[in-house]
Amino acid sequence: NAGVTQTPKFQVLKTGQSMTLQCAQDMNHNSMYWYRQDPGMGLRLIYYSASEGTTDKGEVPNGYNVSRLNKREFSLRLESAAPSQTSVYFCASRGDRSAYGGQYFGPGTRLTVT
Amino acid sequence: DAKTTQPPSMDCAEGRAANLPCNHSTISGNEYVYWYRQIHSQGPQYIIHGLKNNETNEMASLIITEDRKSSTLILPHATLRDTAVYYCIVRSNNQAGTALIFGKGTTLSVSS
Numbered sequence A: 001n002a003g004v005t006q007t008p009k010f011q012v013l014k015t016g017q018s019m020t021l022q023c024a025q026d027m028n029h030n031s032m033y034w035y036r037q038d039p040g041m042g043l044r045l046i047y048y049s050a051s052e053g054t055t056d057k058g059e060v061p062n063g064y065n066v067s068r069l070n071k072r073e074f075s076l077r078l079e080s081a082a083p084s085q086t087s088v089y090f091c092a093s094r095g096d097r098s099a100y101g102g103q104y105f106g107p108g109t110r111l112t113v114t
Numbered sequence B: 001d002a003k004t005t006q007p008p009s010m011d012c013a014e015g016r017a018a019n020l021p022c023n024h025s026t027i028s029g030n031e032y033v034y035w036y037r038q039i040h041s042q043g044p045q046y047i048i049h050g051l052k053n054n055e056t057n058e059m060a061s062l063i064i065t066e067d068r069k070s071s072t073l074i075l076p077h078a079t080l081r082d083t084a085v086y087y088c089i090v091r092s093n094n095q096a097g098t099a100l101i102f103g104k105g106t107t108l109s110v111s112s
Helices: none
Strands: A004-007 A010-013 A019-025 A031-037 A043-049 A064-068 A074-078 A087-094 A103-105 A109-113 B009-013 B018-023 B031-038 B045-050 B061-064 B070-075 B084-092 B106-111
Touching (some): A004 A087, A019 A087, A031 A064, A031 A074, A043 A064, A103 B045, B009 B018, B031 B061, B045 B061, B070 B084
Parallel strands (some): A010 A109, B009 B106
Antiparallel strands (some): A004 A019, A019 A074, A031 A043, A031 A087, A064 A074, A087 A103, A087 A109, B031 B084, B084 B106
C-alpha cells in the first residue's frame, strides 16, 4: 500500500495563478482532509470530506475549493493564489474500520506564492 | 479536546526503550488518547490510540493508567529514525470539522 500520496511535492506560483493539489489514498478510507501548516505553527483544517460525495468547510476555507472525485481522491484548488497561501499542505485520510481511527497523512506539498 | 501536558524533550540511546509520558487529567469518558509524531519536514504520522486498555501495534505500545489521567507511549527499541516530535492528543470521535491540535509535544532525540 502506498498510503496517502500527494502531488506535486513542490510548487511555486505567482500571485493570481491557479493550481490544483492532488491527493489519493489506497486504504479504502471514507474520510479525507486538507490541512495547511505554516512554519512553527500547528495544523489548520481547510476542508474535509466525511464520505464520497460530501465536503465541508474547516477552519480556514477562504481562497480554496475542493472536490471529492471518488472514494480515493480528494483535490484542493487555489483559484487565485495569494502570498498568504504560502504554506505546506497536507492531505490526510481516516479509516472507518474503527470509528475512532487515527488520521494518516501524506508527505505534503510545499507551496510558495510570490 | 482535553488539555495534555508532555515534557518538552527527552533523550534515548539507540536500541533502548523510549518511554514518553503524557498527562491528561481532564479527559472525558468518551475521549480517546492518540499519539502522532512528526519528523522534520515530513507529514505527521499516526502511531497508536486507545481508550482505557493498553494497546500494542507494530510501531509502539500505549499504556493508559486505570484512572485514564495519564498515559505512556513506549517505543521498545528506539532507532535514529525515531528522532521526532511526539504529540499526545485527547479527542472524542467524529470531530471531523476541527483540526488535530498538536500542542508543543515532546522532542525525542535518539543517539547512537
